[in-house]
Amino acid sequence: MAADPYQTLGVKRDASQADIQKAYRRLAKKLHPDLNPGNKKAEEEFKNVSAAYDLLDDADKRARFDRGEIDASGAERPQQRYYRDFAEGAHSYASDSGFADFAGTDDILSEIFGRGGRSNLRMRGQDAHYRLELDFLDAVNGGKQQLTLPDKSVLDVTIPPGTRDGQVLRLRGKGHPGLGGGPPGDALIEVAVRPHPILTRKGDDIHVELPISLKDAVLGGKVQVPTPSGSVAMTIPKWANTGRVLRLKGKGVPRPDGTRGDELVTLKVMLPEMPDPELEKFVAQWQPARAGASRRATGV
Amino acid sequence: MEAREFILQSRLDAEVVEAWVEAGWLLPRQEGATRDFSEVDLVRAQLIQDLGRLGANDEAIPVILDLIDQVHGLRRTLRDLLSAIHAQPEAMRRWIVADLRTTGLNRPNDDSAPAPPSDESREH
Numbered sequence: 096m097a098a099d100p101y102q103t104l105g106v107k108r109d110a111s112q113a114d115i116q117k118a119y120r121r122l123a124k125k126l127h128p129d130l131n132p133g134n135k136k137a138e139e140e141f142k143n144v145s146a147a148y149d150l151l152d153d154a155d156k157r158a159r160f161d162r163g164e165i166d167a168s169g170a171e172r173p174q175q176r177y178y179r180d181f182a183e184g185a186h187s188y189a190s191d192s193g194f195a196d197f198a199g200t201d202d203i204l205s206e207i208f209g210r211g212g213r214s215n216l217r218m219r220g221q222d223a224h225y226r227l228e229l230d231f232l233d234a235v236n237g238g239k240q241q242l243t244l245p246d247k248s249v250l251d252v253t254i255p256p257g258t259r260d261g262q263v264l265r266l267r268g269k270g271h272p273g274l275g276g277g278p279p280g281d282a283l284i285e286v287a288v289r290p291h292p293i294l295t296r297k298g299d300d301i302h303v304e305l306p307i308s309l310k311d312a313v314l315g316g317k318v319q320v321p322t323p324s325g326s327v328a329m330t331i332p333k334w335a336n337t338g339r340v341l342r343l344k345g346k347g348v349p350r351p352d353g354t355r356g357d358e359l360v361t362l363k364v365m366l367p368e369m370p371d372p373e374l375e376k377f378v379a380q381w382q383p384a385r386a387g388a389s390r391r392a393t394g395v
Numbered sequence: 396m397e398a399r400e401f402i403l404q405s406r407l408d409a410e411v412v413e414a415w416v417e418a419g420w421l422l423p424r425q426e427g428a429t430r431d432f433s434e435v436d437l438v439r440a441q442l443i444q445d446l447g448r449l450g451a452n453d454e455a456i457p458v459i460l461d462l463i464d465q466v467h468g469l470r471r472t473l474r475d476l477l478s479a480i481h482a483q484p485e486a487m488r489r490w491i492v493a494d495l496r497t498t499g500l501n502r503p504n505d506d507s508a509p510a511p512p513s514d515e516s517r518e519h
Contacts, residue, residue, distance in 0.1 A: 119448070120450055129463060148448075177441075180438065182464070183471040188460075189464065190461070190465050191468045193469045
């Protein structure tokens with residue numbers, strides 16, 4: 096720094112100490128980095144103003160400067176860092192009391208406004224995170240489950256019908272206790288759904304592959320189909336081939352509005368497990384009207 | 396750092412440091428009988444000195460410190476919130492901005508309230 100300290104402070108060379116102080120305070124209020132944390136440019140100016148004031152505030156130094164014995168360069172401040180450079184980190188001074196009133200709002204976003212802070216403040220407790228594994232049907236149909244916490248206490252969890260894998264259930268007030276009389280946090284329970292041996296879920300629909308006998312496939316018939324709410328009877332039409340999809344309306348996953356998705360049944364024609372001489376004899380006698388038609392249909 | 400090192404680096408008297416800790420302006424980590432000061436305590440001490448030079452007295456300094464800490468808490472949260480929004484897909488970001496604009500428009504108008512006197516008008 097080599098600028099004239101009088102110029103930097105904007106005062107005359109014969110200004111009184113009181114005027115110099117006044118000038119410094121007026122400038123410093125506007126330029127102090129900690130009082131203007133958003134203004135990055137103010138820092139350099141504040142440094143110059145402070146250095147100028149350091150020199151002129153000291154009557155002895157000022158006199159020596161006026162006589163030309165010292166120049167302005169001796170007065171620079173060693174400090175390059177300001178409180179604001181640290182203040183947004185996590186430390187003992189961090190305060191969230193500027194928005195403590197946001198934390199009470201009944202909203203998932205209120206979590207943002209509840210972190211850190213001094214321990215003497217009224218603070219909402221931390222949310223507790225848990226994981227709960229559910230059977231496929233328990234997740235789809237909903238119901239009550241019990242979650243044993245690490246401290247051996249038991250939490251009753253109501254599983255809403257239609258709960259998905261990865262869904263997070265929030266139990267209000269079941270998290271860690273609040274500080275200084277603050278409300279407790281919430282328990283956030285991430286649900287993991289174990290797969291079902293035959294039923295799979297896509298959105299709100301249930302998919303199942305249903306083996307049917309050759310006889311039912313050719314002649315049609317009634318079969319029992321498993322659904323999340325128990326097995327139901329379904330009519331198979333005549334000539335129902337492998338891959339044909341039948342829709343059971345309203346037999347899928349319950350939705351929050353009370354309706355349900357569908358169950359989509361994909362038929363799979365199965366030959367009897369053990370070789371059946373009768374069937375072999377019958378098929379040997381059977382002459383298809385157009386040989387190879389089925390093979391052509393699949394493009395093989 | 397230890398108290399001795401802190402006094403040296405902050406160029407404060409031991410009694411002043413003691414008084415500021417007593418008042419809660421500085422919160423060094425207390426380990427038994429010894430205090431452990433950190434870099435943030437050092438820059439905060441500098442801030443307190445600067446506030447004194449600006450004319451703030453012992454009554455005003457804790458008020459100012461508390462407000463500065465609140466501003467920093469808000470800034471940090473706002474920064475986190477902005478970066479979280481920034482990480483969203485563009486459509487979502489536009490949606491949020493549009494929503495903010497509407498909220499701003501619906502807010503009761505404060506224009507009728509008298510404006511606080513500007514810095515300049517108070518000086519003269």
